[in-house]
Amino acid sequence: xxxxxxxxxxxxxxxxxxxKLMKSSVVLIAxxxxxxxxxxxxxxxxxPKADSTQTPGLGGRSLPNAxxxxxxxxxxxxxxxxxxxxNILTAAGPMIxxxxxxxxxxxxxxxGASVEVPAGAVxxxxxxxxxxxxxxDTHSHVGAGGAPGTQANSDVNEGTNPSTPYVWVEHSVxxxxxxxxxxxxxxxxxxxVLPGSANLIGGRSSVLKVVPARTVQQMKFPGAKxxxxxxxxxxxxxxxxxxxxSTRMGNVAGYRAAxxxxxxxxxxxxxxxxxxxxxxxxxxxxxxxxxEVLRGNILVHNHCYRADEMAQxxxxxxxxxxxxxxxxxxxxxxxxxxxxxxxxxxxSLWADWGSFKMEALDGIKANVALSDRAGVRVAVHSDDxxxxxxxxxxxxxxxxxxxxxxxxxxxxxxxxxxxxxxxWQLGLDDRIGSIETGKNADLVxxxxxxxxxxxxxxxxxxxGAMLYNRADPRQRWRTDFExxxxxxxxGMNR
Amino acid sequence: xxxxxxxxVTRGLVVCAIGSVLPDAIAAQTxxxxxxxxxxxxxxxxxxxxxxxxxxxxxxxGAGIAIPANAKRIDATGKWxxxxxxxxATQLGLVEVGQIANTRDDAARGEDxxxxxxxxxxxxxxxxxxxxxxxxxxxxxxxxLPSGNHLVSGQAALLTLVDGMASDMVVRAPVAMVAQVxxxxxxxxxxxxxxxxxxRELIEDTxxxxxxxxxxxxxxxxxxxxxxxxxxxxxxVVEGRLPLLVTADKANDIDAALRIGRENNIKxxxxxxxxxxxxxxxxxxxxxPVLTGAMNNIPGSFTTLGQIQENAGLLRRAGVxxxxxxxxxxxxxxxxxxxxxxxxxxxxxxxxxxxxDALRAVTLTPAEVFGVADKIGSLRAGRDGNVVxxxxxxxxxxxxxERVLVRGxxxxxxxxxxxxxxxxxxxxxxxxxxxxx
Numbered sequence: 001x002x003x004x005x006x007x008x009x010x011x012x013x014x015x016x017x018x019x020k021l022m023k024s025s026v027v028l029i030a031x032x033x034x035x036x037x038x039x040x041x042x043x044x045x046x047x048p049k050a051d052s053t054q055t056p057g058l059g060g061r062s063l064p065n066a067x068x069x070x071x072x073x074x075x076x077x078x079x080x081x082x083x084x085x086x087n088i089l090t091a092a093g094p095m096i097x098x099x100x101x102x103x104x105x106x107x108x109x110x111x112g113a114s115v116e117v118p119a120g121a122v123x124x125x126x127x128x129x130x131x132x133x134x135x136x137d138t139h140s141h142v143g144a145g146g147a148p149g150t151q152a153n154s155d156v157n158e159g160t161n162p163s164t165p166y167v168w169v170e171h172s173v174x175x176x177x178x179x180x181x182x183x184x185x186x187x188x189x190x191x192x193v194l195p196g197s198a199n200l201i202g203g204r205s206s207v208l209k210v211v212p213a214r215t216v217q218q219m220k221f222p223g224a225k226x227x228x229x230x231x232x233x234x235x236x237x238x239x240x241x242x243x244x245x246s247t248r249m250g251n252v253a254g255y256r257a258a259x260x261x262x263x264x265x266x267x268x269x270x271x272x273x274x275x276x277x278x279x280x281x282x283x284x285x286x287x288x289x290x291x292e293v294l295r296g297n298i299l300v301h302n303h304c305y306r307a308d309e310m311a312q313x314x315x316x317x318x319x320x321x322x323x324x325x326x327x328x329x330x331x332x333x334x335x336x337x338x339x340x341x342x343x344x345x346x347x348s349l350w351a352d353w354g355s356f357k358m359e360a361l362d363g364i365k366a367n368v369a370l371s372d373r374a375g376v377r378v379a380v381h382s383d384d385x386x387x388x389x390x391x392x393x394x395x396x397x398x399x400x401x402x403x404x405x406x407x408x409x410x411x412x413x414x415x416x417x418x419x420x421x422x423x424w425q426l427g428l429d430d431r432i433g434s435i436e437t438g439k440n441a442d443l444v445x446x447x448x449x450x451x452x453x454x455x456x457x458x459x460x461x462x463x464g465a466m467l468y469n470r471a472d473p474r475q476r477w478r479t480d481f482e483x484x485x486x487x488x489x490x491g492m493n494r
Numbered sequence: 495x496x497x498x499x500x501x502x503v504t505r506g507l508v509v510c511a512i513g514s515v516l517p518d519a520i521a522a523q524t525x526x527x528x529x530x531x532x533x534x535x536x537x538x539x540x541x542x543x544x545x546x547x548x549x550x551x552x553x554x555x556g557a558g559i560a561i562p563a564n565a566k567r568i569d570a571t572g573k574w575x576x577x578x579x580x581x582x583a584t585q586l587g588l589v590e591v592g593q594i595a596n597t598r599d600d601a602a603r604g605e606d607x608x609x610x611x612x613x614x615x616x617x618x619x620x621x622x623x624x625x626x627x628x629x630x631x632x633x634x635x636x637x638x639l640p641s642g643n644h645l646v647s648g649q650a651a652l653l654t655l656v657d658g659m660a661s662d663m664v665v666r667a668p669v670a671m672v673a674q675v676x677x678x679x680x681x682x683x684x685x686x687x688x689x690x691x692x693x694r695e696l697i698e699d700t701x702x703x704x705x706x707x708x709x710x711x712x713x714x715x716x717x718x719x720x721x722x723x724x725x726x727x728x729x730x731v732v733e734g735r736l737p738l739l740v741t742a743d744k745a746n747d748i749d750a751a752l753r754i755g756r757e758n759n760i761k762x763x764x765x766x767x768x769x770x771x772x773x774x775x776x777x778x779x780x781x782x783p784v785l786t787g788a789m790n791n792i793p794g795s796f797t798t799l800g801q802i803q804e805n806a807g808l809l810r811r812a813g814v815x816x817x818x819x820x821x822x823x824x825x826x827x828x829x830x831x832x833x834x835x836x837x838x839x840x841x842x843x844x845x846x847x848x849x850x851d852a853l854r855a856v857t858l859t860p861a862e863v864f865g866v867a868d869k870i871g872s873l874r875a876g877r878d879g880n881v882v883x884x885x886x887x888x889x890x891x892x893x894x895x896e897r898v899l900v901r902g903x904x905x906x907x908x909x910x911x912x913x914x915x916x917x918x919x920x921x922x923x924x925x926x927x928x929x930x931x
Binding site for chain 2: 147148149150178179182234334335336337338352353354355356357358361362363364365366370374384385386387389390393396397399400403404405406407451452453454455456481482485486487488489
């Protein structure tokens with residue numbers, strides 16, 4: 001009511017303790033060295049063999065899985081770590097009560113009732129506490145729609161054309177967005193940042209690690225596939241009412257026209273890349289992104305509220321031979337959960353949003369539980385930098401609603417909604433999303449049951465490095481913007 | 495398509511679905527809620543307590559209360575019994591579908607950026623499908639606030655979530671006059687200090703209007719800064735009888751609101767109060783209450799740079815009267831998710847407020863601040879029978895509001911969201927209307 005930051009619902013653009021164990025200087029050194037160690041130049045893919053006088057430079061070629069803005073993320077230095085006497089929600093099976101996890105070189109090397117303590121390991125006592133995988137939010141605009149929310153920081157929607165597959169949201173991401181450290185303090189270790197939903201095809205998403213960095217490349221999750229943001233329903237037809245599309249049928253015509261063109265582009269370039277004969281085709285950034293979807297190299301994340309529209313989007317995907325990885329928002333997924341389960345399409349859903357527009361009228365709190373029961377891989381997502389900090393609370397509401405509706409949901413199941421299921425939706429479930437041997441050591445130590453309202457994250461590790469420690473405010477990540485601008489109760493305004 | 499009429503809606507008693515408007519006979523009975531842990535809020539908790547309700551009012555609360563033979567008994571053994579929750583910053587019934595203009599009745603046009611006469615509550619859509627879900631989760635009372643962000647946006651009113659018309663719902667109107675001191679352009683001015691000039695002008699002109707009423711009626715006064723109706727509506731404010739609820743987040747804007755109050759002997763309430771923790775002592779000394787939440791720590795604008803989740807707890811520790819409201823900022827907290835007031839209060843606890851203070855911040859404190867503590871906000875004889883029986887700690891996600899009584903009446907009919915849930919429990923769905931048996 002009293003918020004002046006109501007952009008999110010604005011009609012056109014929604015879019016808006018163990019100090020003794022870890023010397024405080026370690027993190028600082030880690031941060032500095034990570035910045036220092038980052039390669040100064042992008043490592044370029046080797047040039048293909050020149051076999052024609054027409055060989056263009058890399059910028060003139062449309063190559064599958066090209067990576068012109070490669071990740072320069074470097075894991076922060078850390079000692080081996082053991083967290084023991086802790087209740088572990090692994091997201092891969094039953095809870096391990098009073099168990100232990102061992103981390104070496106950024107990876108989980110052992111999980112169980114007890115583990116061997118490696119030489120030189122930091123030991124964290126988790127008595128009475130809970131350990132979960134790092135939380136993963138599939139739907140964020142953090143960094144692209146930075147705080148404070150000003151027109152100057154509003155880089156989420158390229159609202160100049162109904163179809164903008166040629167934009168990459170990473171080029172909008174401001175690594176000094178003060179929302180980033182708040183995400184980390186909420187236990188979020190991996191974020192998918194997406195373009196907004198003003199457009200039929202909004203552009204490429206980017207999967208980021210929630211780490212302090214000077215460049216977005218230093219945050220990019222190494223090897224993560226790109227996503228493509230698409231949007232159904234009210235937003236595109238409202239934003240482009242004057243020039244079209246102005247109807248849902250106009251929306252659908254727009255998607256299909258884009259794929260028709262993209263298929264021609266894909267064939268032409270695949271042929272040229274194979275044969276390298278004659279003049280290369282003209283490169284088109286938008287078509288290149290869509291061709292990558294058609295080749296299976298980019299995952300489609302489709303903003304869609306209504307059940308009937310989701311069914312139509314599934315048909316369009318079948319018509320052009322691509323897969324929809326997940327429907328986002330999907331307040332009506334519960335109405336077609338059997339279809340999504342059959343098609344192996346995930347749902348990134350809210351716990352309890354609805355009613356803010358016509359296509360959101362049928363939002364129900366049991367959506368997550370009903371869809372989960374039907375076999376849909378469900379993620380509880382945020383689309384909101386505030387809610388993103390409380391993903392386990394959101395999941396707890398969805399779990400409670402399921403139980404109330406007679407759909408039993410256990411904590412072991414609910415934790416999957418914010419860990420392994422979103423990891424799957426991002427194509428990263430082989431690396432993150434569960435506490436299992438061999439996986440990245442993205443971990444959150446909670447003061448208690450993560451689904452209790454009274455619980456808060458105490459420590460957060462990314463790739464084995466403790467990047468957040470509630471007990472040590474002096475080491476808290478403060479973005480450049482916050483220095484001087486943002487007062488804190490600790491009086492830390494330097 | 496087989497449809498099971500056995501619903502898994504575990505709300506304790508299962509009754510016949512006879513719509514939500516029950517015969518008056520049912521309200522006119524005596525109800526005894528027995529065996530629960532009772533939190534009157536106005537006094538210490540009572541183990542194994544009884545709440546006795548007659549004709550919609552609480553008549554007795556305590557241990558060892560004599561229960562009349564004809565009383566309908568509700569066994570609350572093992573349950574927690576609290577007053578109905580109050581959400582003090584809502585647009586429930588004022589905004590049905592946010593993006594559909596003709597379902598919005600929350601903002602006056604406010605030609606001169608002053609809409610003091612605007613009685614927003616009279617336009618409440620009493621058939622809003624969002625009322626029942628809020629009530630189902632333990633919210634029995636709301637404050638409806640005008641929006642618009644004018645210099646003065648209109649009058650806040652306190653309602654009870656009963657079926658009926660707005661006149662049946664209203665407990666007190668107005669309970670506050672809503673103003674703001676942080677968005678100069680929206681107030682028709684160019685800078686903060688100019689906004690304050692305009693606010694002072696309105697206050698002075700209201701006083702002049704009172705002094706020269708007869709002359710005004712003869713058109714023999716100078717021009718005033720607001721219309722006759724707006725000046726009239728401002729009279730109780732300038733006379734210190736009606737609080738001015740000032741939206742202010744930035745520390746210096748809060749201080750400006752305090753100054754306006756001091757200069758004019760006006761009662762001030764701060765709404766929003768993102769940086770209120772920075773002047774907690776001043777607010778306590780001035781006895782100025784603050785409406786704020788506990789689910790926002792984002793420097794989302796240059797007026798909320800110091801927004802922290804510890805705000806409510808720090809204010810309370812300094813002795814400020816705190817009312818917990820939704821402030822996560824996505825907008826749903828004022829309509830679809832008015833019900834999430836308990837999550838907000840729970841977060842206030844996680845960020846430094848005591849459990850008792852948090853319960854008070856969504857029950858008795860708002861009732862006191864808005865002048866209706868003699869009617870709602872506590873479990874005491876003479877208060878309305880607004881009672882919630884919870885399966886556990888009301889702030890925990892695992893707890894349900896198993897029974898919700900509003901003026902002694904329950905509303906058992908399935909709300910729209912529950913009807914959808916029941917319909918789609920199997921796929922394909924059953925189009926038949928589920929009922930609660």
